[in-house]
Amino acid sequence: MTKTLPSLGLITVLALTGCGGNLDSDDSGTAAAAYPERAVTLLIGQDAGGSTDLIGRALADPASTDLKQPITVQNRPGANGAVAAKELAAAKPDGYTIMVFVGSLAYITPLAVPADQAVDINNYEVVTGISQDDFVLIAHPQTGFTTVKDIVDAKRPIKFATTGVGTGSQLTQTLLFNQAGVDATAVPFNGGAPALTAVLGGQVDVAAVQLGEAKQQIEAGKATPIVTFATQRPTYMPDTPTATEAGYNVPVQQSRAIVAPKGTPKEVIDRLRTAFGKSFADQDYQTFNAERLLTANEVDGAALLQQWNGSLSTYKDLVAQHKIDLSGK
Amino acid sequence: MSEVIDGFAVVLEPTNLLYCLVGVVIGMLIGVLPGLGPAATIAILLPLTFGLEPVTAIIMLAGIFYGAQYGGTITSVLLRLPGEASSVVTVFDGHALARQGRAGTALGIAAIGSFVGGTLAIVALTFVAPLVAEFALDFGPPEYTALALLGILLVSTISSGGRLRALTAAAIGLLLATVGRDDFTSAERFTLGNLSLADGLDFVPIAMGLFGLGEILYNLEERHRTVHAPATVANVWPSRTDLKQSGGAIGRGSVLGFFLGILPGGGAVLASLAAYALEKRRSKHPERFGNGAIEGVAAPETANNAAATSSFIPLLSLGIPANATMAVIFGALLIQGVTPGPQLITENPELFWGVVNSMYLGNILLLIMSIPLVGLFVRILRIRATVLAPITVLITLVGAYTVNNSVFDIGLVIAFGVLGYLMKKAGFDPGPMVLAFVLGSLLETSLRRSLLLFDGDPTGFVTRPISGVLLAVLIAVILLPAAQLLRRRTQAAPPATAAASLTGATQEPGPAPAAEAEAAATTPATTTTADRTIRREEPHP
Amino acid sequence: MNTGPAAGPEPAGGTAPTGGSAPAVGAVPVDDRPPPAGPAANLIAAAVVVVLGVTAITGSLAFGAGSPSQPGPGTWPLIIGVVLVVLGLALATQARQPGQAERFTRGSLLVVAAVSSMVAYVACIATIGFEIPTFLLAFVWLKFLGKESWRLSILTSLGIVVAFYALFVGALDVTIPHLF
Incomplete structure (x- = not known):
């Protein structure tokens, strides 16, 4: 330890000049054809370990092999992804920051929060759609409900668990019971697992949760599936009718997409789309989808925007038509 | 039974042994670092598990989880920095012991207690997992309300400061828990329009700020120059007397921890709190608690490890993750192609038993590792305070970032650090605030859900069997000390306790409307006579 | 409850025996804690608590207080606010009691x-x-x-x-x- 001060100072100065990490942003003149030259950050607006996070991580691996650069997953949980969306909007549109965007943030959350907090998907560039996640309405076996008609015929007030305010779980059930004329009270929980637990324990009569969460319980006979809320029967649940088939207009699915800041050059978007295309084709990823009961929705940006904008306006209409206030006030 | 034996064969395969070791080591290191929790770590390490067999992967991830429980104790005791909610209670007596030069004793008894608690929980898990899992499902919002209420009452009894101030701190903690978007109506409460606050405040920045930074700032002013020379001599390991004294605490802590840990979303915090409060209640000299009572470390540490172990039960037996870490492990299992559900034990017995049995091994490994490590960690205390302080501060600040990857959280830690300093100056103990914060949101959400289930009729609480029982326990907890107090005041009492109850009784004003005040005022026997003992450092004779 | 701030060791009755094991080791620290604050500081602390309670109350009324059987977002914070105000007032009545609080020093x-x-x-x-x-x-x-x-x-x-x-x-x- 006999280093003297001056040499320490020299080393420090030399080290400082050797910058080149995350903070050192771009050398913007470079052609997009050289993209990507360094690691790409994939923001995820949900907690580590959740569905969205795992989907993002499953995609990151094969895509980064194709891009020949690492794709670093960064979790920025908060407000169903609004925190991450805000960070994305502020990021440079150079393709080095992208995000896994959940559909509910775009087309359900705006129905429940004040306008200034709603996130508009049209303020971003969509790279590609990823997959759809379906909701299934399940009931505790002791209730004896197997169809929506059973619930209606029971002519008693029922309690349903939701996964939170402004979620697909709340929207589907509120719309359904409203259209069916059932006296139903929402009991919000914080996420899928607690809502599922509430149904399994008989605390509530029914709940709508995501397929992947409910499947095992259904197979074990601990929960009875009533309807799903997709437009067509998901391949994973061929025997359960959809709400549409049962006569109710409740087409709600969770969806996810890769999104970039507005103004990202088209070449970069296309390059990313190709890379993620490789992920979609990857065998492990497809197995992952099958395991989690996700339905692929690998459409391009324009098609996805059409889907999501369509969903938002549909839900706005439905909610207005049935005089529902998702924000619970 | 043969599957259980087969499970051991699985565990003892060299690869699995290795990954078990890797997992617990990583877990311990993560636990030492405030901020980064096991859930986030496991998520980061997920890619590593892709190439592994399912059993091996889960063995490693499970090791990280309960290893982190061990690690969290270390900073609680040495630096007064609880890394997890379940380590907060350990701070009270653990750090007091460290200040008395008995850090080794504290860490040692924590290691032993954790080992015993974890092992007993695993044994219980082996035999009754499916049964208790089903029972846990019967716990709904009304039961959680009763538990949370019990917890908050307990909080007010365990603090070593003045009763009134403890209640105030607890009330502020409850208020802090309301910050954020309301779960039921999406109304923003006290968020000042800040998006980062929309999901509410996180436990970790609050605890790290109030305890860690607050303490450092306070000491900066005090300029305590004393070096807590542990002199290592008599203090690397608990003595036989210590062990004997803690035996009961460990036993009771294991049972409490096991049962409370099964409850999804409840678990380890409540367990550590309840175990501590139980010991304090049972003790003939409750004033010792908060000043270095060995049971005050043994009980919560045992309970939180037992709870950590039993929190696997909902995942393994029902396929429902009980907390954030279990959710990530759930995800890891899915990636491996195993879908956790009620049929896991029949469809994948080697996985189930392999994981369960690996826990025995993991706990043994942790205990063995603790032996040299305790001595090593205690040496940290020998670092001069002037050097240790900036290191701790920086670990705290950076650690705060890692919770949500948010710079805002670093600002929060600093704000709470200042608050912690001011509180100490004003004579308030941060313990009740933090614990009430954790329990507060559980209480409110459970209460509102219950009212929704009951259509606004509160008698439902009493008519449901489990919540009815819990409420009865609650009332007993409140009434019993009141009865004791009445009895004491009408009889001649031993000088010490008479002094305590008299001064305690004159301290608080008359009945206050709040239920907490009412309950707390009836238990002055547990008020310590010396409020300033939270700051006193002289060793007790 | 306490025997006065600057007092020396505590009365024997109040100190708890730590029970059994090795005597605490190490140098006896110099007790250079700042002097206790006067009633003013205690009053300020109590005032802060009351202010906090009032803020909570006004905030909760803004979100909608609901009713006991149908709680709204403001119900719970309202209850806490009221409790805080009460506790703050109680603290104020105790302000004269000698030092829980400490003075600020250099x-x-x-x-x-x-x-x-x-x-x-x-x-x-x-x-x-x-x-x-x-x-x-x-x-x-x-x-x-x-x-x-x-x-x-x-x-x-x-x-x-x-x-x-x-x-x-x-x-x-x-x-x-x-x-x-």
Whole structure:
């Protein structure tokens, strides 16, 4: 330890000049054809370990092999992804920051929060759609409900668990019971697992949760599936009718997409789309989808925007038509 | 039974042994670092598990989880920095012991207690997992309300400061828990329009700020120059007397921890709190608690490890993750192609038993590792305070970032650090605030859900069997000390306790409307006579 | 409950026997705690609590207080606010009782300096990464708050930065903003 001060100072100065990490942003003149030259950050607006996070991580691996650069997953949980969306909007549109965007943030959350907090998907560039996640309405076996008609015929007030305010779980059930004329009270929980637990324990009569969460319980006979809320029967649940088939207009699915800041050059978007295309084709990823009961929705940006904008306006209409206030006030 | 034996064969395969070791080591290191929790770590390490067999992967991830429980104790005791909610209670007596030069004793008894608690929980898990899992499902919002209420009452009894101030701190903690978007109506409460606050405040920045930074700032002013020379001599390991004294605490802590840990979303915090409060209640000299009572470390540490172990039960037996870490492990299992559900034990017995049995091994490994490590960690205390302080501060600040990857959280830690300093100056103990914060949101959400289930009729609480029982326990907890107090005041009492109850009784004003005040005022026997003992450092004779 | 702040050792009745094991070791620390604050400080603390309670009450009324059987978002904060006001008033009645609180001393200025350094840290970190602010904070604490030698301060500060880098950026891959 006999280093003297001056040499320490020299080393420090030399080290400082050797910058080149995350903070050192771009050398913007470079052609997009050289993209990507360094690691790409994939923001995820949900907690580590959740569905969205795992989907993002499953995609990151094969895509980064194709891009020949690492794709670093960064979790920025908060407000169903609004925190991450805000960070994305502020990021440079150079393709080095992208995000896994959940559909509910775009087309359900705006129905429940004040306008200034709603996130508009049209303020971003969509790279590609990823997959759809379906909701299934399940009931505790002791209730004896197997169809929506059973619930209606029971002519008693029922309690349903939701996964939170402004979620697909709340929207589907509120719309359904409203259209069916059932006296139903929402009991919000914080996420899928607690809502599922509430149904399994008989605390509530029914709940709508995501397929992947409910499947095992259904197979074990601990929960009875009533309807799903997709437009067509998901391949994973061929025997359960959809709400549409049962006569109710409740087409709600969770969806996810890769999104970039507005103004990202088209070449970069296309390059990313190709890379993620490789992920979609990857065998492990497809197995992952099958395991989690996700339905692929690998459409391009324009098609996805059409889907999501369509969903938002549909839900706005439905909610207005049935005089529902998702924000619970 | 043969599957259980087969499970051991699985565990003892060299690869699995290795990954078990890797997992617990990583877990311990993560636990030492405030901020980064096991859930986030496991998520980061997920890619590593892709190439592994399912059993091996889960063995490693499970090791990280309960290893982190061990690690969290270390900073609680040495630096007064609880890394997890379940380590907060350990701070009270653990750090007091460290200040008395008995850090080794504290860490040692924590290691032993954790080992015993974890092992007993695993044994219980082996035999009754499916049964208790089903029972846990019967716990709904009304039961959680009763538990949370019990917890908050307990909080007010365990603090070593003045009763009134403890209640105030607890009330502020409850208020802090309301910050954020309301779960039921999406109304923003006290968020000042800040998006980062929309999901509410996180436990970790609050605890790290109030305890860690607050303490450092306070000491900066005090300029305590004393070096807590542990002199290592008599203090690397608990003595036989210590062990004997803690035996009961460990036993009771294991049972409490096991049962409370099964409850999804409840678990380890409540367990550590309840175990501590139980010991304090049972003790003939409750004033010792908060000043270095060995049971005050043994009980919560045992309970939180037992709870950590039993929190696997909902995942393994029902396929429902009980907390954030279990959710990530759930995800890891899915990636491996195993879908956790009620049929896991029949469809994948080697996985189930392999994981369960690996826990025995993991706990043994942790205990063995603790032996040299305790001595090593205690040496940290020998670092001069002037050097240790900036290191701790920086670990705290950076650690705060890692919770949500948010710079805002670093600002929060600093704000709470200042608050912690001011509180100490004003004579308030941060313990009740933090614990009430954790329990507060559980209480409110459970209460509102219950009212929704009951259509606004509160008698439902009493008519449901489990919540009815819990409420009865609650009332007993409140009434019993009141009865004791009445009895004491009408009889001649031993000088010490008479002094305590008299001064305690004159301290608080008359009945206050709040239920907490009412309950707390009836238990002055547990008020310590010396409020300033939270700051006193002289060793007790 | 307490026997007065500046008093020496506590009365024997109040001290708890720690029970059994090895006697506590180490030097007896110098008790250089600041003097207790007067009633004014206690009153201020009580006032802060009351103000907090009032803020909670006004806030909750704004969100909608609901009713006991149909609680709204404001119901619970309202209850807490009321409790805080009551507790604050109770604290005020106790303000005359001798010192739970402590006076601020010249040492408090050190605290102000320390907090300023931390605020500066968090302000810079997003723009210039954590390495330089970490070095500077450590250095300031060591040299000025801790009065350590130049050499120790610089070496330790560098060591901390290196260790943090290796741990957080290298081993744990945490996404903290960093320069290098």
